[in-house]
Amino acid sequence: MRRALSPFKTLFLFIALLCSMNLSAQKVTNSGRDFWLGFTEVVDRATADFYLNVSSRDTTSVTVSIPGTGFTLTQLIVPDTVFTFSLPAFDAAIEGSDTIIHKAIHVVSDSDVVVYAVNYHLFRHEASLVLPTPALGTRYRAITQKSEFANLGTTDRLRESEFIIVTGVDSVTVDITPANDAKNGRDSGITFQVTVPPESIYALQADSVQDDLSGTLIEGVDPNKGFAVFSGNEWSTVVCTPTLDPLYEQMFPTNTWGKEYIVLSTPDVDKDYVRVMADEDNTFLLRNDSLVDTLMAGEWFSDTLGVMDSATLYSSNKRIGVGFFMVTRSTSCDRTLDTDPSMIILNPNEQMFLDSITFFATDPPGITMTHYIHVITRTIDKDSIWLDDTLQTGFTVFKYDTNYSYLSREVQVGSHTLQTGGCGFNAYALGRASAVSYAYAAGVQLNDLDNTVEFENVSTGSDTICITDSVRFNPGIAGTPISFLWNFSDGDQFNVQRPVKKFDTSGVFFYSLITEYACFSDTLLDTIFITETPEVDLGPDTLLCSGPPLILDSENPGMLRFWNTGDTSQTLTLNEGGTFTVVVSNLVCFDRDTITVEIPQIGADFNYLKTNQDRPDICTGEDV
Structure with missing residues (x-):
């Protein structure tokens, strides 16, 4: 079986005027029963607190283990509460670059749960949503933050841009192409290969102060072996100075990146930082419909949002990834001392299909934080959003694209449920206090936006298609389709999801697939090549x-x-x-x-x- 890839393929998404959401169980979200993760290196690793916040809508048994150290802990979790699994620093903290570390963390449960990884110490707090194993991909680009020299106590040394690769039950071989120089002689732009054993972490850090690993390409050799990638910085400022925090966030596979993102600013801070990453050459980037840059693969556009940027649209002709950063507290740089560096990987508008999520808001020990939830939805659905059984009002229609509306709402400490009766939403959780903050995606859906069609020879199961062979086509789908319409350039039409077709001549055949959903219409254009078959007659x-x-x-x-x-x-x-x-x-x-x-x-x-x-x-x- 192979994927039909061609330069003729174009993906169009048309948002319908009326819709009702009914996504199938096939969707991939951050809810699951099996997770693999790890923590990047932090500056105070020996004294830091590492923990996992886990919640579920069902009563379920959850086990957290670190096979490489022998740590294990099982807990029965009751619905709509958050249980915190504390992990000893000896078991969870890592150190080093270009090295294998046997500290991958495994979470398994009897029912679906959501998992958030947190590291905390004194006046710093950072968290990341954790993706379940089915959501892991095989191709990533790291989004991090610059390296810099910084002082902690009496130690003034390089604090590195970094990322880690985390494996599950299988060993994984990856090709890594650093965007800048990394430690141990891993030079910028020179691809090298690493095999990461099962249940392990491979860590890589930048080499010097001018090196930033953002844009590094990480590709698995075996397309059937997924792995996790977490990026960030050991200890970093963001835009303002002087205080620093670790940055930490799970990366999303590049095939889930989209072409359109709406970014909401942090309430009452009036300054945020955005990094927009290109995955392909000649990516034309627009900010609020104005062209601001042309990016090559692995390059990024930096943007600082100000007091007038409550909501900002980034769009492009090719897929992009977007990282959002809360800035360092500084009254001379931003508006309040109640903030500090934190990082989120955003979800594109093309993935706006979440219909219900559970998220948490917690205060670190001895600190009272202000917590928020950002919600972005289609304007036709703004009167269908519920937070903890309360219908939400006060949405603002986005002026650069009135098809979308947004809301920032303060929430209290505890577990919360966000739901819609419409087509879906994107949501982000944030918290801030004096010199401490956190930010993470409150929930995600990660459809494969490459959205290619797989095809196979019915007789052999291979990707070799000859004249008169029967070919089965199998499209990727985003939810629950209403109808399918296939059109082939030889005149054949089909109205089924997985048609079987024969071709009587060789050559290139064009085809289109229009998939109708409740909320949108998805049109895919592609080609298939039929190889000439010899004809023998003795x-x-x-x-x-x-x-x-x-x-x-x-x-x-x-x-x-x-x-x-x-x-x-x-x-x-x-x-x-x-x-x-x-x-x-x-x-x-x-x-x-x-x-x-x-x-x-x-x-x-x-x-x-x-x-x-x-x-x-x-x-x-x-x-x-």
């Missing part, structure tokens, strides 16, 4: 009488052929009888034929029957 079985030899011709000049006699020539000269078979191949498709040649015995008796029974004689040229 003729009917025959007799070889005395006279010239019989010459069998397999035709199809220029192709490979294999006779059962061992010959490989186009023709076979016969002076004796037998059964002869030839296979002709163009290295992709083949055909075969068999002929039986008999030699009659000399003087053998035989009977005949006249074709014309009305006359007793036999004339020359008459059939018998």
Whole structure:
């Protein structure tokens, strides 16, 4: 089986005027029963607190383990509460670059749960949503923050841009192309390969103060072995100075990136930082519909949002990833001391299909924080959003695209449920206090926005398609489709999800698929190449009488052929009888034929029957 990829493919999303949401259980969200994660290096690793906040809508048993250290803890969780699993720093903290560390963390549960990873110490607090194993991908780009020299106590040293790769039950081989120089001689732009054992972490950090690992490409060699990537910074300022915090967030696979993002500012701070990452060359980036940059693969656009930027639209012609950063507290730089660095990876508008999520708001020990939830939804759904059984009002229609509306709402400490009766939403949780903050995606849905069609040969299951082969097409879907319409350039049409079709000639065939959902229409244009198939005809079985030899011709000049006699020539000269078979191949498709040649015995008796029974004689040229 293969994916049909071509330069002719274009993806269009049309938002319908009216809709009602009904996504299927096939959707991939941050809710699940199996998770693998790890923590990036933090400046105060030996004294830091590492913990997981886990919640569920059902009573369920949850086990957290670190196989490499032997740590394990099981807890029964009751619905709509948050249980905190505390992890010893000895088991969870990591140190080093270009090294394998056996501290991958495993979470398993009997029912679906949501998991958030938190690291905390004194006046710093950072959290990340954790993706379940089915949501993990095989291709990522790191979004981090610059390296810098900084002082902690009496130690002034480099605080690095960094990322980690986390494996589950399988070892994973990855190709890494650093965007800038990394430690241990891993040079910018030079791809190197690492095999990460099962249940382990591979860590990589920037080499010097001018090095930022944002844009680093991380690709798995085996497309069937997913892995997790977490990025951030050991200890960093963001925009303002002087205080620093670690940054930490799970990366989303690049095939889930979109082309349109709405970014909401942190309430009452009036300054935020945004980093927009390109995955492909010649990415044209627009900010509020105005072209601001043309990016090559792995390059990013930096933007600082101010007091007038309550909501900002970033859009492009190709997929992009967007990181949102809360800034360092500074009365001379931003408006309040109640903030500090934190980081979120945002979800694109194309993934706006969440219909219900549970998220949490917690205060660190001894600190009272102000907590918020950001909600972005389609304008037609703004009167269908519920928070903890309360219908939400006060949405603002986005002026740069009135199809969308947004809301920032302060919430209290505890577990919260956000739901919609419409087509879906994106949501982000934030918290801030004096010199401390956190930010994370409150929930995500991660559909494969490459949205390619898989096809296979029905007979062989392979991706080799020849003339007259039966081909089964299987599209990627985002939710619960209402209808399908396939159109092929040879005139065939189908109204089923997985049509089976034969092609009578070779060449390139164009096709389109229009998938209707409750909330939008998805149109995919693509091509399939059908390889020319040899045609072999040795003729009917025959007799070889005395006279010239019989010459069998397999035709199809220029192709490979294999006779059962061992010959490989186009023709076979016969002076004796037998059964002869030839296979002709163009290295992709083949055909075969068999002929039986008999030699009659000399003087053998035989009977005949006249074709014309009305006359007793036999004339020359008459059939018998």
